Amino acid sequence: MWDIPVHDSTRIRDVHVATESASARAGLGPHRTAVAALVATELATNLLKHAGGGRIVINLVERAPAAGAVARPPSVQLLSLDHGPGIADVTVALRDGHTTAASLGAGLGTCLRTANDFDLHSIPGRGTVAVARIGHEPASARVRPGQHPPAPRAGAVNVPLSRAEYSGDAWSWVRSGTQVTLMLADGLGHGERAATASGTAVEELRCVAHLTPLDILRHLHTKLRPTRGAAVAVAQVDMAAEQLCFAGVGNIGARLHTADTWQPLLSQPGIVGAHRMATVPVQRVPWRPDSLLILHSDGLPARWTPPEDPLLSTRDPAVVAAAVLRDAGSDARPLLDDASVAVLASDVRT
Structure with missing residues (x-):
């Protein structure tokens, strides 16, 4: 990076x-x-x-x-x-x-x-x-809009603390049948060992994306034990059922925008792979054509303001992620940790 x-x-x-x-x-x-x-x-x-x-x-x-x-x-x-x-x-x-x-x-x-x-x-x-x-x-x-079946789109930005060589954050998304799974992981601490933890989560997601978010977290809890562990959030959209299922452990923030309303999705405190994982709540909410999901690591301030421009949801998800990152920090208010933002959006384009 x-x-x-x-x-x-x-x-x-x-x-x-x-x-x-x-x-x-x-x-x-x-x-x-x-x-x-x-x-x-x-x-x-x-x-x-x-x-x-x-x-x-x-x-x-x-x-x-x-x-x-x-x-x-x-x-x-x-x-x-x-x-x-x-x-x-x-x-x-x-x-x-x-x-x-x-x-x-x-x-x-x-x-x-x-x-x-x-x-x-x-x-x-x-x-x-x-x-x-x-x-x-x-x-x-390139595949242009209208040349593929409608499906959620994802994008992200990942910035290491103080322009370091490694970021302890990582993200990925995988398609499995009618499901699209988005994951954001924040390895404990900073540097190469934190990157190893979050990178392990990314590699494992490719093998288990067909599972539910809760079962994915349970699988990652076992696989991340040799590492420092990580905060992990998993969001899964079932396109056939038009439903979003979310589960998270640790300080990964999540906000869902639907019908002009922002709704927080809550994670269970803890670290995947480092401690005994308590009962993790699973949230299920409708996924609509105008839905927009933002996941972010704790490198962003706790009280960041979601974008208000209604046209932003039609842009590339990486643009949305970058706009959130840009507006959350500045030269006068630098970010204090590895910072990543991952966005899942419906397939609505202009």
Whole structure:
């Protein structure tokens, strides 16, 4: 994971180099690596020119595998976050070739065209969040809205404390029949050992996503015993039954938005794998076409404000996650722990 503040021109090269490193980790070929570097450089340049600075967060992400399937090679995810003036006309800004005189000449339209996934959300006076994912296949192979069966979408952002090499947080989501399971894990403490605990939870989820959230937690409790343990929350949407089932242990926050109302989902205190697991309550609530679920680790302040923009739920879930992370902290109020936000959204797109 790479978290790069962009407040002067020297940082643009840092973003470029970090993107090349991430591409190498993901196993991208030379052409897709060059595309990733171009997109990252354009996003960083825009932060300086139009927002007075911001940050680029780079993660490796996987598309949701089927339960029991071998994970596919990851993509490079680039997130751009700023508290700048925002974009007055997003449609014009995303037009291919639209640029300013001193930019690369690529423009956000080129990012939209060359990335496998690209989305942007901006509010004048509040700032802009953009996400781009670059994978192994060309952008022409992307699956567009309307070309696949409706299903929940998921996305996340994960930022280590103080830009450390490891984050103790990890997330994953898996499809199994008519069910989609989203999990967020926060390894106890910080650093490599915390990352081992949360990473173990991610690996195990691929094998047990067909189970109920409670049974998944019981399985993880056994598998995480050799590790430090982790706080874990599991949310499972049954698309056929239109129901969300949630169970959690530890300090993972959860809020569900449906019909203009935010509802907290509560976890049981404890650490999965480290202590005897008490009875864990299971919550079942309806999952509607406008539902939006946000899970977050305790790196976010306890009293963060959910986004109020009704159009945000139609954006890429990683954009929603990044907007929550951006608005929860600032340079004057830095985050005090590894911070991750995972979002599950209905398949409603614009």
